[in-house]
Amino acid sequence: MLSLVLLALVGIFWLLLGDQIFGIGALQSMAFQLPELGILSLAMMVTLLSGGLNLSIIATANLCALTMAWVLTTHVPGAHGLMWGGWQVIALLAGVAVAATIGLINGFVIAYLGVSPILATLGTMTMCKGLSIGMTRGNVISGFPEPIVFLGNGTLLGVPVALLIFLALCVPMAVLLNKSPFGHKVYMIGSSEKATRYSGVDTKRVLLGVYVLSSLLAFVAALVMMARFNSANAAYGESYLLVTILAAVLGGVDPFGGFGKVGGLIMALILLQVISSAFNLLDFSPFLTLAIWGALIIAVTALGVVLENFGASRR
Amino acid sequence: MLSATPRPALAPALLRFRRSHEFWLLAVILALSLALSLATDSFLTLQNLFDLLTSNAFVGILASGLLVVLIAGGIDISFTATASVAQYVALTIGIRHGLGWFALFALAGAVGVLCGLINAIFITKLRISSIIVSIATLNIFYGLLIVATGGKYITSLPKFFRDGISWFEHDDANGVPYALNLQILVLVLAFVAAWLLLNRTNVGRQIYALGGNKDAAQRLGFHVLRLNILVYGYLGFVAGIASLVQAQLAQSVTPTVLVGKELDVLAAVVLGGASLTGGVGTVFGAILGVALLAILQNGLVLVGVSSYWNQWFVGLTILCAVSITAWSDRRRRAAKAIN
Numbered sequence: 001m002l003s004l005v006l007l008a009l010v011g012i013f014w015l016l017l018g019d020q021i022f023g024i025g026a027l028q029s030m031a032f033q034l035p036e037l038g039i040l041s042l043a044m045m046v047t048l049l050s051g052g053l054n055l056s057i058i059a060t061a062n063l064c065a066l067t068m069a070w071v072l073t074t075h076v077p078g079a080h081g082l083m084w085g086g087w088q089v090i091a092l093l094a095g096v097a098v099a100a101t102i103g104l105i106n107g108f109v110i111a112y113l114g115v116s117p118i119l120a121t122l123g124t125m126t127m128c129k130g131l132s133i134g135m136t137r138g139n140v141i142s143g144f145p146e147p148i149v150f151l152g153n154g155t156l157l158g159v160p161v162a163l164l165i166f167l168a169l170c171v172p173m174a175v176l177l178n179k180s181p182f183g184h185k186v187y188m189i190g191s192s193e194k195a196t197r198y199s200g201v202d203t204k205r206v207l208l209g210v211y212v213l214s215s216l217l218a219f220v221a222a223l224v225m226m227a228r229f230n231s232a233n234a235a236y237g238e239s240y241l242l243v244t245i246l247a248a249v250l251g252g253v254d255p256f257g258g259f260g261k262v263g264g265l266i267m268a269l270i271l272l273q274v275i276s277s278a279f280n281l282l283d284f285s286p287f288l289t290l291a292i293w294g295a296l297i298i299a300v301t302a303l304g305v306v307l308e309n310f311g312a313s314r315r
Numbered sequence: 316m317l318s319a320t321p322r323p324a325l326a327p328a329l330l331r332f333r334r335s336h337e338f339w340l341l342a343v344i345l346a347l348s349l350a351l352s353l354a355t356d357s358f359l360t361l362q363n364l365f366d367l368l369t370s371n372a373f374v375g376i377l378a379s380g381l382l383v384v385l386i387a388g389g390i391d392i393s394f395t396a397t398a399s400v401a402q403y404v405a406l407t408i409g410i411r412h413g414l415g416w417f418a419l420f421a422l423a424g425a426v427g428v429l430c431g432l433i434n435a436i437f438i439t440k441l442r443i444s445s446i447i448v449s450i451a452t453l454n455i456f457y458g459l460l461i462v463a464t465g466g467k468y469i470t471s472l473p474k475f476f477r478d479g480i481s482w483f484e485h486d487d488a489n490g491v492p493y494a495l496n497l498q499i500l501v502l503v504l505a506f507v508a509a510w511l512l513l514n515r516t517n518v519g520r521q522i523y524a525l526g527g528n529k530d531a532a533q534r535l536g537f538h539v540l541r542l543n544i545l546v547y548g549y550l551g552f553v554a555g556i557a558s559l560v561q562a563q564l565a566q567s568v569t570p571t572v573l574v575g576k577e578l579d580v581l582a583a584v585v586l587g588g589a590s591l592t593g594g595v596g597t598v599f600g601a602i603l604g605v606a607l608l609a610i611l612q613n614g615l616v617l618v619g620v621s622s623y624w625n626q627w628f629v630g631l632t633i634l635c636a637v638s639i640t641a642w643s644d645r646r647r648r649a650a651k652a653i654n
Binding site: 055 | 390440441444446451452453457459575578582585590621624625626631634637640645
């Protein structure tokens with residue numbers, strides 16, 4: 001059904017804007033913007049599937065980005081060489097370490113202490129953001145080596161590298177979620193944690209894995225984001241937080257857990273991006289885009305309820 | 316079990332209080348306050364306490380409304396957008412037509428109720444989780460407000476509004492005047508209203524029942540849509556009132572300044588012991604939750620910690636508080652299961 005909505009919108013925008021929206025330039029700019037929100041939405045989606053929520057993804061991404069930015073700007077020597085490359089790898093590893101730590105904290109508090117995911121991640125979100133602000137005093141760290149910047153702004157055969165990273169994440173994520181034992185356990189926990197536990201699954205360990213995975217995805221988002229802006233800050237991308245939930249739910253992920261596919265999420269992301277780009281070309285305010293995104297999710301759900309009632313009454 | 320002597324007769328209520336979430340929260344707040352009064356001269360002054368109440372009134376008023384929604388088993392994070400819309404509409408119309416206090420508050424409250432009504436209808440009729448609906452409506456209300464207003468400030472507020480109220484004015488020994496201002500007055504009224512609604516009305520019991528077990532409440536014949544309209548409408552109304560209190564304090568209307576504070580309010584209410592699964596929470600707890608965060612941030616500034624570190628401490632407090640609560644709940648349940 002989402003694809004029908006998308007097709008209809010594409011048709012309308014094509015009539016309104018002609019080739020402007022589907023020219024090479026417009027498509028490329030869409031391809032540059034989509035990956036950030038896309039990767040963050042994947043991070044949100046994993047936790048939604050398990051029946052949880054991760055409000056700390058943006059704060060995690062910013063803390064990772066700042067850690068990496070700090071290593072990159074203080075340790076990478078100016079001259080190209082072994083150390084030059086080595087420190088960049090160390091920077092990435094530092095980012096991974098930060099992300100993993102936050103994921104472990106979230107997972108431990110949620111799975112082993114039994115705190116509700118909204119509250120636990122609200123706490124870590126505030127803490128991570130507080131740490132970022134405290135360390136940087138709200139300042140921006142900028143100026144990274146070319147290989148890092150390339151990840152956010154470069155293209156391979158005309159395709160933005162960031163989009164390639166996003167797609168390269170989607171495939172293993174889809175396989176992991178739908179073809180692996182871990183993925184099946186995540187969906188089962190999302191449907192009923194109790195039943196899954198009684199059927200002999202160590203639900204706590206799986207949940208710990210879910211939140212670490214979510215954090216690691218936030219790390220990749222951090223990399224793409226800092227590369228694109230060539231800078232890092234405690235407050236980048238905050239408006240994305242609630243939008244990632246919208247994108248996931250629009251893509252068919254059940255907010256109560258248990259249902260949803262990576263393909264649906266990608267569809268929803270393209271839909272949101274087309275709307276945003278078209279409105280941009282039509283010179284509408286970006287805040288109108290925000291309102292339309294909100295209205296869209298209510299409209300799609302309402303349509304679902306109406307169709308369901310219609311189907312039930314016909315039967 | 317282990318205690319051999321029987322408890323005295325007066326004890327049950329006190330004992331229950333000693334085991335409650337509020338008791339521990341109160342103990343932490345008192346310890347923190349004591350430490351701050353010993354460490355600084357400025358904490359335990361009338362001046363500082365007035366400032367604390369005034370500057371935290373907005374969060375406190377909203378907390379009293381959000382508490383009602385949480386107890387009913389829902390969640391709403393669109394209230395900051397509701398407040399922004401109510402503020403803008405009420406003061407725009409108010410300035411054009413020269414409205415007074417009562418009309419301004421009535422108008423802001425009405426706009427708030429309308430937004431709450433929209434939330435309630437979507438949440439009940441679409442059967443999707445209230446957090447998703449309110450994220451959507453947050454974006455809708457806020458997006459449309461900014462589009463309609465172009466994000467422009469209103470700074471030329473009427474004189475009576477800028478002056479606010481100052482009842483029972485009183486000068487202390489140094490000639491510093493104190494008065495009951497609009498912020499403190501509405502803050503107190505909001506908590507009293509929430510307490511009356513939850514503890515002294517039939518509807519209040521129904522709200523607890525709905526949050527405790529929705530299916531059971533429905534089978535008992537409770538009208539879920541009507542109750543949802545009431546709680547989300549109430550939060551909307553409270554948000555409308557709070558928005559004017561905030562505008563009076565800020566002496567201006569800025570449409571972009573309120574959105575983003577919703578999770579702060581949620582944190583305060585949850586610290587106070589309200590559960591996200593519904594049916595649990597008290598007004599006293601919410602007051603303590605707001606107070607703890609307010610005193611913590613105030614204390615850090617007074618002790619001389621750079622305000623850049625504020626959020627880190629707040630986050631740490633939230634994480635510790637929710638972890639300890641969950642852990643002790645779990646232990647209590649485990650103990651029950653063994654017995």
